[in-house]
Amino acid sequence: MNDDLRFLAEYDASRYPRPSVAVDVVLLTVDADARGLWAVLARRDDPPQQERWALPGGFVGIDESLDDAAARVLREKVGLAGVFIEQLYTFGAPNRDPRTRVISVAYYALVEATGLERVVTADERPAGAHLARLHVPWPGETGGPVEAVDGAGLPLPLAFDHAEILGMAVKRIRGKLDYAPIGFELLPDAFSLRDLRLVHEAILGRALNKDSFRRRMLDRGLVVPTGARATGVGHRPPELYRFANRSAT
Amino acid sequence: MNDDLRFLAEYDASRYPRPSVAVDVVLLTVDADARGLWAVLARRDDPPQQERWALPGGFVGIDESLDDAAARVLREKVGLAGVFIEQLYTFGAPNRDPRTRVISVAYYALVEATGLERVVTADERPAGAHLARLHVPWPGETGGPVEAVDGAGLPLPLAFDHAEILGMAVKRIRGKLDYAPIGFELLPDAFSLRDLRLVHEAILGRALNKDSFRRRMLDRGLVVPTGARATGVGHRPPELYRFANRSAT
C-alpha cells in the first residue's frame, strides 16, 4: 500500500491528451396499438448538426460512474427515474463529433408506453424530448442503422452517429428478448398475454405464433395469473398476468 | 456547414475535467487437451497493484478509434495481429484505478491455442505475457468474477477490476457460442467435430451431447468436410472439417 501511494503521488496523468467521455441514452417504448417501437429524441437547437435529432446525452462527471451518468441524463433530460437501463456499446470513432474527440458510452432504457407519454407530453417536459417512431429496415439481428419518423410519418434526420446507436439498441433487445425478461419493462404491472405478444412482435418486427407464444410464456413460468380480467375490450376479456419474479429458479 | 464550423471555433472542450480512456484486451484461447479456458495476463512490475496480474491494456490515442487501440495493444503487448476481436463492455467505476479516473473499454479476442503458444513462449515475447488458466466458479450465464491460476495450479491474484472484466468476457462468449461462429476462431483451419465439441465444452464448462452436437453442426451447414482425415490419433481417424463461410445464407 505504501508503494501504491508513493507511486500515486508521482503519477502524471496529464501526459496524454484525453478525450471527452459522454453517455447517450436510447430510451425505447412500444405502442401496442400502432405495434411499433418508439424512441425519445430531441431536436438540436444549436450547431453542429442543428435541427437534426439526437439522443438525450451528456458528459460523464469526473467522479461519476457511467451508470450514474446515464441515470442522471435520463432524469435531467427526460424526467424519468427508476426504469430499466443497461449499458449498450461504446462508440469512439475519432470524428463522430466534429467539435472534439468525444467517446460516447451508449445505454438503452425501456419504459412502459403510458408512463412515458405522461412525461414527454407534459408542458413542463425538459429539453423538448419528443417521441419518434422507429423504422428498422433490416430483419432479424443483422444490425445496421435505423430510421426515425415523427407521428405524421415525416422523416427525422438523425444527428452524429445516432442512427447507428439506435440500430445497436434494437439489435441488442431483439437478441435478449427470448432469454431475458425485458418485455415486461414495456408493459404495466398487469397485462394480457396478447399485450405481451404485441410487445414482442413490435420489437422483433414480425408476427409470432399466437399459440406457441402463450404456451412458452406459461410453461416457463414467466408470468402468473392475477385473477383479474381486462374490461371494456369489446370482446371476451382476457385474464391479466403479472411478471413472475423467478429469483427462486 | 458554415454554422457548424463557426460553432466549432467557439467550442471550448476543456470546460470539464476529462477522464483517461484505456482499452483492456481479454485474449482467450482453449487448450483442447486440458479442456479449459486460458487468458493472457501480464505481471505488473510497478505499483499500483504491483505483482498482481493484469490484462494487456493501454491508453487510447487522441486520434485513434477504440477498435484500432485494441488492435494496437494486442500487437504491441502480445505480438498478435489479425485475430478475432470485438468490443465487450466499458468499465467506468470512479475508483477502479487508484491513480486517476480511467475509463476502460474492454475487448475480447480469440485465438487458436497453437498460434498463441508460439507467440507467448517465444523469448522475444513483448512485456512478459503469460498464459493463465481460468477457473469460472459460476454456471451458465449467471456472470461474476473469474479466478486465474498458473500452469501449476497456483492462484494468480488479479489487478484492479480485471477479474470482473474476465467474467464479463466468459459470460459473453458463452452467450454467443450457439448463434455466432466463434468456436472456429479457437481452432486451426481443419479440425474434427470432436475438437470443435471440446472447444464448446471448455467455453461452457459442461459436457455436451456428442450425437446432437454432431447433428447440429452438420445440419446447420456450419462446417464442410475437407476430405482429409487426422493421422496418428491412436484410434479410428476422424474426418477433418473446415468452417463454412455462410455469407450466402
Place this chain on the structure above:
DNA sequence: GAAATAGTGTCTTTAAGACAGTATGTG
C-alpha cells in the same frame, strides 16, 4: 485382437406450428 474413438440408425421426448372448436365479453 484389444482399445479407443468415429460414425450411422433408430427410438423417445420435447417444443413449436397449425388448426379446429368452444367460451364469453361488447355492441
Place this chain on the structure above:
DNA sequence: CACATACTGTCTTAAAGACACTATTTC
C-alpha cells in the same frame, strides 16, 4: 345475435437426448 378475441385440445413436425451397433485406425 354478430363479432372479436380468449382459451383448450389435438395432430404434425423438427430438434435434442439416449443408446445400440458398426467402422477403422493404433498399439
